[in-house]
Amino acid sequence: MRIGIDLGGTKTEIIALDDSGNVLFRHRQPTPHDYLQTIELIASLVDLTEKETGQSGTVGMGIPGSISPYTGVVKNANSTWLNGKPFDRDLSQRLNREVRLANDANCLAVSEAVDGAAAGEHTVFAVIIGTGCGSGIAINGHSHIGGNGTAGEWGHNPLPWMDDDELRYRAEVSCYCGKQGCIETFISGTGFATDYHRLGGQPLKGSEIIRLAEAQDPVAELALSRYELRLAKSLAHVVNILDPDVIVLGGGMSNVDRLYQTVPGLVKNWVFGGECETPIRKALHGDSSGVRGAAWLWPLGE
Numbered sequence: 001m002r003i004g005i006d007l008g009g010t011k012t013e014i015i016a017l018d019d020s021g022n023v024l025f026r027h028r029q030p031t032p033h034d035y036l037q038t039i040e041l042i043a044s045l046v047d048l049t050e051k052e053t054g055q056s057g058t059v060g061m062g063i064p065g066s067i068s069p070y071t072g073v074v075k076n077a078n079s080t081w082l083n084g085k086p087f088d089r090d091l092s093q094r095l096n097r098e099v100r101l102a103n104d105a106n107c108l109a110v111s112e113a114v115d116g117a118a119a120g121e122h123t124v125f126a127v128i129i130g131t132g133c134g135s136g137i138a139i140n141g142h143s144h145i146g147g148n149g150t151a152g153e154w155g156h157n158p159l160p161w162m163d164d165d166e167l168r169y170r171a172e173v174s175c176y177c178g179k180q181g182c183i184e185t186f187i188s189g190t191g192f193a194t195d196y197h198r199l200g201g202q203p204l205k206g207s208e209i210i211r212l213a214e215a216q217d218p219v220a221e222l223a224l225s226r227y228e229l230r231l232a233k234s235l236a237h238v239v240n241i242l243d244p245d246v247i248v249l250g251g252g253m254s255n256v257d258r259l260y261q262t263v264p265g266l267v268k269n270w271v272f273g274g275e276c277e278t279p280i281r282k283a284l285h286g287d288s289s290g291v292r293g294a295a296w297l298w299p300l301g302e
Ligand SMILES: [Zn+2]
Pocket: 155, 156, 175, 176, 177, 178, 179, 182, 184
């Protein structure tokens, strides 16, 4: 049995999968904003899962951050109480077994590569476009972390091929990472809503702007078409470097069905040489992909 845990800012979810990816057990609890309480919550959830299923399992964990290969402690987590802590080692000790830990976007990539929208594909680039913008890479179903633990942090590269208005946007909008012009500031749901507001729209949520665009509202339509172009330029950047077999989108903005019609053709305009047939697909397991991918950090055959 494989146990996966997705540690979110508000909820922590646990899942148990059998070898075929069937769900044996699933449970959610609010996430405490305290390090020791987080460890105790996870221990109690694993205990509950093993009691309910009558089996013991391997444990994989997705977090909104990563482990530094240099210091062995968590970095870049927006669940800030994890930062600076040797979370994987403390959990392994508490649970008396090795716990594998990965960034939540890497878990999305692994989940979709194992039995999702990119099942069986060699190189998968997965993007979570929600409040922020994270991305992860799976190669042969394994999370690719990189020597610095930074692989996939493409959201903090600058938006490529900026036009004059994007250069103005870069000057106006800062990224939480301390830089300006990051892809995340343009293509996250937050970036989409910010751009709509800049264009003269009301301060609305992404989903409300999408509904307006569907009703042919001209400002919402302009914001959405600009968003599509920016997403396309950002993904062309990925194709030019990694050329993945499949690109998978997750998070709130991945529910905008129009993106799958418009963005692939736009990507082609920006890829070197103009050839690109890379499929762009919606995450098959939706919001469950993170927790499933955490479980699949222990692949079949291991
Ligand atoms: Zn940034």
